[in-house]
Amino acid sequence: MTDDDEKWMRMAIEVARSKGSDPSQSPLGSVIVRDGKVIAAERNQTEELPDATAHAEMMAIRRGCEDSGDLELRGATLYSTLQPCGMCTMATIWSKVGRVVYGAGRDDVHPMYFEAKHIDTLDFISNAYRDDIVIEGGCLRAECAELYYGPDARLPEEEQANL
Numbered sequence: 435m436t437d438d439d440e441k442w443m444r445m446a447i448e449v450a451r452s453k454g455s456d457p458s459q460s461p462l463g464s465v466i467v468r469d470g471k472v473i474a475a476e477r478n479q480t481e482e483l484p485d486a487t488a489h490a491e492m493m494a495i496r497r498g499c500e501d502s503g504d505l506e507l508r509g510a511t512l513y514s515t516l517q518p519c520g521m522c523t524m525a526t527i528w529s530k531v532g533r534v535v536y537g538a539g540r541d542d543v544h545p546m547y548f549e550a551k552h553i554d555t556l557d558f559i560s561n562a563y564r565d566d567i568v569i570e571g572g573c574l575r576a577e578c579a580e581l582y583y584g585p586d587a588r589l590p591e592e593e594q595a596n597l
């Protein structure tokens with residue numbers, strides 16, 4: 435992790451906070467950087483669109499591909515305030531992102547942010563056919579984790595997005 439990583443993660447946190455600081459608003463932010471330039475900065479938009487696939491990372495990948503006119507984002511780093519879910523992790527593999535950096539990890543937040551009980555998205559990356567993608571977590575972990583429901587938060591079922 436470098437100073438640059440923290441700089442871009444700060445931007446992802448700002449993008450997330452543009453939704454407010456209440457965890458019920460799903461404040462997730464994702465920034466994609468290539469050659470030192472931001473090519474996408476998006477937040478979760480599932481409720482607004484509405485679109486169940488409009489996670490911050492999915493939106494950032496769509497924007498990055500649209501703006502560069504290229505379906506491959508080789509050499510790019512995707513930053514996310516939260517460890518990407520399975521869908522978004524797969525999307526990073528398919529979009530040929532080279533590196534994924536996230537803030538808060540699975541153990542830092544409530545299980546509602548993940549779809550599978552025992553399959554960790556890190557395993558998707560380590561099992562990918564591609565060997566040119568890496569994933570690293572814990573960048574500004576505490577600041578990112580503050581955006582979300584904590585591991586032991588007591589949430590009513592209707593608040594739990596994965597049920």
Ligand SMILES: [Zn+2]
Pocket residue numbers: 489490491518519520521522523
């Ligand atoms: Zn996701």
